[in-house]
Amino acid sequence: MPVKPEILKVTNTANSRLFKVEEIELRFSNGVERTYERLANRGRGAVMIIPVTEDNEVLLIREYAVGLEDYTLTLPKGLIDPGEDEHQAADRELKEEAGFGSHKLDTLKVMTSAPNYMGHKITAVVARELYPCRLQGDEPEEMEVVKWPLEKLDQLLLDEDFTEARAIAALYMTRSFLQK
Template identity: 60%
Template structure:
């Protein structure tokens, strides 16, 4: 495995309410020097929840995505608040966004979207044994809850309005986990 590049300098480039852009000057093990730009990580992390009800339906939300200027179908997700664990944050977000809590929460994997350009990652959580529970959220408008048969996720991922790569990965991680659990039983 190659040796990690030496970080020579990190310089702030731009700041906004959501993003902090840095220029990173690097020296690679072969002596080559380059400058990369990256979105720096802030906060305490994030969660995305694959919530399965008693009928094996996955709970989805339809929300406005400013980056695409359109409404998308995706999994519930949100930031981890200070002092929360990933599982606590997942249960809170589930209650805020779809109106269910979960008695059974499992961390499946921490995944990244574009590791060459940003340090942001998200914890994919499987939530089962759901019960009705609503918490007030911070969304600017009510989210539409959509249920989808988990056994039919192949058709879901081909829909034009379900295109978030992290959500697609989350569904397949959940399916793999559940298949492995069934094989153990």
């Protein structure tokens, strides 16, 4: 196992409402020093929910993604609020974004995106035993809920509106989890 580099200095270089950019000065075990930048972790993390119905359909949502400047098909997700664990956050976000609650929640995996540049983590949670329940969330518009048969996952991957890598990974993990 390699020896972790020594952190010499952390400098906050920029802040926005959502992001904190840090410059990290490191010294590696061989004496080489480098400066890196990262989007720092600013909270308790987030959850991505994979809601599965009794008919083995996954509930997707269509929401506006400002990074793409278009609507995208994805899974419900959101930040873990203070005082919540990942299951409480998953149930709340599912109610806010898809209009369903869950009696059975299982954590699959904590995932990262671009960990060389970001400290953000998202926990994939499978939600089953669903029931209708809507909470008011912070979304600017109600999201369309799209049911998709899990056995037709390969067809979903061909859909040009379904592109989020974390959602793709979560669905493959869910399919494996449910087959056990």
